[in-house]
Amino acid sequence: MHIQLKTKLPGPKSNRILQKLKQKNAAFNLDHLFVHSGKGEGSHFQDVDGNTFLDFASQVASNPLGYNNAAMLRVLQKHSSYTPFKYGGQDFTVPQHEELLDELLKIVPREMNAAFLINSGAEANENALKIAVRHNPSARIGISFVNGWHGRTTGALSLTNAKAVQVKQYFKIPVRHLQYDESAIEELELLMQREFDPTEIGFVIMECVQGEGGYHIAPTKMVQGIRKLTRKYNIPLISDEVQAGMGITGKWWAYQHYDITPDIQTCGKKLQVAATVANRRLFPKEKGAISSTWGGGHVLDMAMGAAIIREIKKQKLLHHAEKMGKEVRQRLKEIELQFPSLIMQPRGLGLMNAFDLPTNALRGKFIQECFKRGLIVLGCGIQGVRVIPALNVTKKDIGEGMEIIAQAASKLNKEA
Numbered sequence: 001m002h003i004q005l006k007t008k009l010p011g012p013k014s015n016r017i018l019q020k021l022k023q024k025n026a027a028f029n030l031d032h033l034f035v036h037s038g039k040g041e042g043s044h045f046q047d048v049d050g051n052t053f054l055d056f057a058s059q060v061a062s063n064p065l066g067y068n069n070a071a072m073l074r075v076l077q078k079h080s081s082y083t084p085f086k087y088g089g090q091d092f093t094v095p096q097h098e099e100l101l102d103e104l105l106k107i108v109p110r111e112m113n114a115a116f117l118i119n120s121g122a123e124a125n126e127n128a129l130k131i132a133v134r135h136n137p138s139a140r141i142g143i144s145f146v147n148g149w150h151g152r153t154t155g156a157l158s159l160t161n162a163k164a165v166q167v168k169q170y171f172k173i174p175v176r177h178l179q180y181d182e183s184a185i186e187e188l189e190l191l192m193q194r195e196f197d198p199t200e201i202g203f204v205i206m207e208c209v210q211g212e213g214g215y216h217i218a219p220t221k222m223v224q225g226i227r228k229l230t231r232k233y234n235i236p237l238i239s240d241e242v243q244a245g246m247g248i249t250g251k252w253w254a255y256q257h258y259d260i261t262p263d264i265q266t267c268g269k270k271l272q273v274a275a276t277v278a279n280r281r282l283f284p285k286e287k288g289a290i291s292s293t294w295g296g297g298h299v300l301d302m303a304m305g306a307a308i309i310r311e312i313k314k315q316k317l318l319h320h321a322e323k324m325g326k327e328v329r330q331r332l333k334e335i336e337l338q339f340p341s342l343i344m345q346p347r348g349l350g351l352m353n354a355f356d357l358p359t360n361a362l363r364g365k366f367i368q369e370c371f372k373r374g375l376i377v378l379g380c381g382i383q384g385v386r387v388i389p390a391l392n393v394t395k396k397d398i399g400e401g402m403e404i405i406a407q408a409a410s411k412l413n414k415e416a
Contacts, residue, residue, distance in 0.1 A: 001040070001041050001042065001044035001052055002044065002052065002054075002400065003044070003052055003053060003054050003373070003374035003375070003400065003404075004051065004052040004374070005051045005052075005373075005374050006049065006050050006051055007049045007050075007051060009033060009034060009051070009371065009372065010033035010034055010035075010049075011034070011047060011048070011049025011050075011051060012049065013035070013047075013048040013049045014033065014034045014035040014047055014048055014049055015033070017035045017048070018030070018033055018035065031364075031367060031368070031371075031378075031379075032371050032376055034047040034048075034049075034051065034053070035047055035048045036048070037050075039067075039068075040066070040067030040068055041066070041067055041068055042066045042067065042390070042392070042393075042394070042397065043055050043056075043066050043067075043389050043390050043392075043393050043394070043397045044067065044397075045067045051374070052374065053374050053375070053376055054374060054375050054376065054397060054400055054401050054404075055067075055376050055389065055390070056375060056376055056377045056387050056388060056389050056401050057376045057377060057378045057386070057388060058388050058389060058390050060269070060378065061211070061243050061248060061269050061270065061352075061388050062269040062270055062272075063270075063390060064246060064247065064248070064270040064308055064312070064317075064390055064391045064392075065308060065311060065390060065391065065392055066390040066392055066393070069311070069392075071307055071310075071311045072304060072307065072308075074307075075300070075303050075304050075307045076300070076304075078303070079299060079300050079303055084299075085298060085299050085300045086294055086297055086298050086299070087297040087298075087299065088293050088294070088297055089117070089292070089293075089294060089295050089296030089297025089298070090291045090292055090293070090295055090296055090297070091293075092297070093296065094296075094297065094299055094302075096299050096302040096303045096306070097117065097296040097297070097302060099302065099303070099306045100117065100273070100302040100303075100305045100306045101115055101117070102306075103305070103306040103309040103310065104267075104271070104275060104277070104305075104309065105277075106309075107252045107309060108252075108253070108265065108277055109261045111261065111279050112261075112265065112277045112278055112279060113279060113280055114277070114278065114279065114280035114283055115275045115276065115277040115278075116275065116276045116283065116290055116295065117273050117274070117275050117292075117295045117296040117302070118273070118274045118275065118276065118292050118295040119273065119274060119292065119294055119295065119298075120151070120268060120274050121150075121151055121240075121242030121243075121266065121267075121268035121269060121274050122150065122151020122152055122153040122156040122157075123151075123153065123274060123292070123295075124242065124266035124267065124268055124274035124275055124276045125150045125151050125155070125156045125159070125205070125238070125240060125242070125266050125276075126151070126153055126155045126156055127266075127276040127290055128203075128205070128238045128240075128264045128265075128266050128276045128278075129142065129155050129156075129202070129203060129205075129238075130284075130289075130290055131236075131264065131276065131278060131282045131283055131284065131290070132202055132203035132236040132238060132263075132264060132282075133202040133203065134282075134284050134289070135282070136199065136202055138197075138199040138200050139199075139200060139201065139202030139203075140174060140196065140200040140201075140202070141174040141175060141176055141196060141200065141201060141202065142158075142159065142173065142174070142175045142176075142201070142202050142203050142204075142205065143175070143176055143177075143178060143188065143191075143201060143203065143204040143205070143235075144159040144160075144161065144175055144176075144177055144178070144204075144205050144206070145161070145177060145178050145179070145180045145184065145206060145207070145210075146161050146177050146178065146179055146180050147161060147180055147210055147213035147214055147216060147381065148160060148161050148177070148180070148205070148206075148207060148210060148213055148240075149166075149207070149210065149211055149212035149213045150205060150207075150240055150242075151242075152166070154170065154171055154172070154173070155173055157170055157172070158172040158173040158174075158175045159175055159205055161177045161213075176191060180210065180216060180218065180222075181219060181222060182219050182221045182222045182225070184222050184225075184226060185221075185222065185225035185226060185229065188204070188226065188229055189229065192233065198233035198234070198235060201233075201235050202235075202236070203235065203236045203237070203238055203264075204226060204230050204235055204236070204237050204238065205237075205238040205239075205240055206218070206223070206226065206237070206238070206239060206240065206262075207239075207240045207243075207244060207254070208223055208239060208241075208244060208254035208255045208257065208258060209243075209244040209249060209254045209349055209352055211242070211243035211244060211380065212243070212380055212381075213380070213381055214354070214380050214381025214382070214384045215347065215348065215352065215353070215354035215380050215381070215384055215386055216347075216381075217347060217348070217349060218258070220258055223255070223258040223260060224258060224259070224260060227258075227260040227262075230263075236263040236264055236282075237262045237263050237264070238262060238263070238264045238265070238266065239253070239254070239255045239262035239264070239265045239266070240265075240266050241253050241254060241255070241265050241266060241267045242266055242267060242268040242269055242274065243269060243352075244349075244352060245265075245267045245269075245270070245271075246267060246269070246270035246271055246308075246309075246312075247270070247312050247317055247318050247321055247350075247391055248270070248321060248350055248351050248352045248388065248391065249321070249325075249349035249350040249351075249352050250318055250319075250321045250322030250325060250349060250350030250351075251318060251350075252318065253265065253267075254349065254352075257349060263278060263279075263282065264276065264277065264278040264282065265277050265278070270308065271305045271308070271309075272301040272302070272304045272305040272308065273295075273298060273301045273302060273305055312391065315392060317391040317392060320391065320392065321350040321351045321391050322350050324351055324389075324393055324395065324398060325348060325349065325350040325351045325352070325353060327395060327398050328348065328351065328353050328387055328389075328398055328402075329346055329347075329348055329353060331398065331399075331402040331405075332346035332353065332355055332387070332402070332405075333346050335402065335405060335406050335409055336355070338406065338409070338410075339409045339410070339413050341358070341413075341416070342357065342358065342362070342409050342412060342413055342416070343355055343356075343357070343409055344356040344357070344358070348387075351387075351388060351389060351391060351393065352386075352388060353386065353387040353388070354380055354384045354385060354386045354387065355384070355385055355387075356381075356383045356384050356385070357383050357384075357385065358383065359383060360382050360383055362383075362412060363379055363382075363383050363384070363385060364379070365412060366385060366408055366409070366412060367379060367385065369407075369408035369411050369412065370404055370405065370408045373404045373407060373408065374404070375401050375404040375405070375408075377405075387401070387405075389401070
């Protein structure tokens with residue numbers, strides 16, 4: 001497939017649906033005005049009007065194998081002859097629960113030998129906080145980082161420090177935010193010297209590559225220094241791998257680029273469900289201390305998640321993500337040389353890449369110029385644009401997308 005736009009955007013069928021959604025969906029906030037049809041192949045998909053787009057957003061980093069992948073269709077077919085798909089998984093179990101846990105625990109460090117499945121990344125982070133503080137009655141505060149993003153539930157949102165609109169006028173739990181650079185090490189040390197005993201710090205949560213906050217890559221010295229301090233003072237370190245995990249950086253987990261192992265990690269998105277993963281001793285032993293109606297109960301999602309892990313291994317997609325990621329960054333740097341006042345700071349690990357525009361307004365215009373040409377990209381942070389195709393994206397797809405990014409940059413450059 002390739003990009004082919006048959007109608008103006010949005011097309012008439014999409015527009016009818018979108019107008020109805022706008023009236024009924026209390027959170028309606030779409031930048032890309034189209035409606036998916038379910039048709040597609042690889043990194044391309046069609047809307048209900050027959051327009052074909054190239055997806056460099058991957059359903060917000062949640063679609064690792066693209067559209068209508070053969071392995072995923074086999075899973076769908078296998079589970080299409082019965083209902084329900086959703087069981088009360090912590091009370092009434094299904095084989096797919098054990099299957100996914102088995103596949104997941106094969107790709108995490110050996111000392112992480114248990115996991116709790118849940119619905120979303122935010123809920124995975126909430127449960128990571130629970131198990132971190134459950135064994136520490138002295139805990140008074142948690143630690144996260146400036147521009148961090150950990151979800152929209154109350155505890156997870158308290159950790160978030162990316163955009164005011166996401167957090168203002170909501171309740172928060174006590175959290176301090178460290179700078180996302182090497183100064184964080186000294187900040188944490190001073191905090192423990194001047195304000196809090198180490199036993200009063202319930203956890204440190206960190207993204208080794210920040211997601212919604214801007215696709216910033218943590219300095220090695222910072223990550224290793226924070227890990228050293230948390231080990232020294234027995235403070236649980238949580239690695240939020242919801243967006244950066246499951247192979248997108250070229251390794252299963254972003255923290256593996258730093259030669260550390262956290263005490264707890266969370267994952268979601270590309271896994272199709274979310275999970276809190278740690279050593280079994282950290283999880284509460286009391287019945288009902290953590291639970292969820294649907295956690296471990298969505299048969300299709302769990303089967304898909306297990307199949308995705310197997311397919312990433314089978315197709316050697318970690319290596320492919322690393323290789324294609326280098327291609328993306330090379331092309332972005334070439335475009336930066338063409339438009340240095342517009343395309344700024346190309347960066348990334350594997351296929352988790354981004355660049356900046358000079359202002360938030362220009363970023364919005366840029367995303368729309370790409371959309372008008374059939375390329376789907378998303379913003380991150382205040383000025384960033386992320387480039388996150390599926391793990392099995394082809395070099396041809398990357399070339400097609402980069403040509404549109406160059407065209408969009410050229411258009412804005414002429415208007416400047």
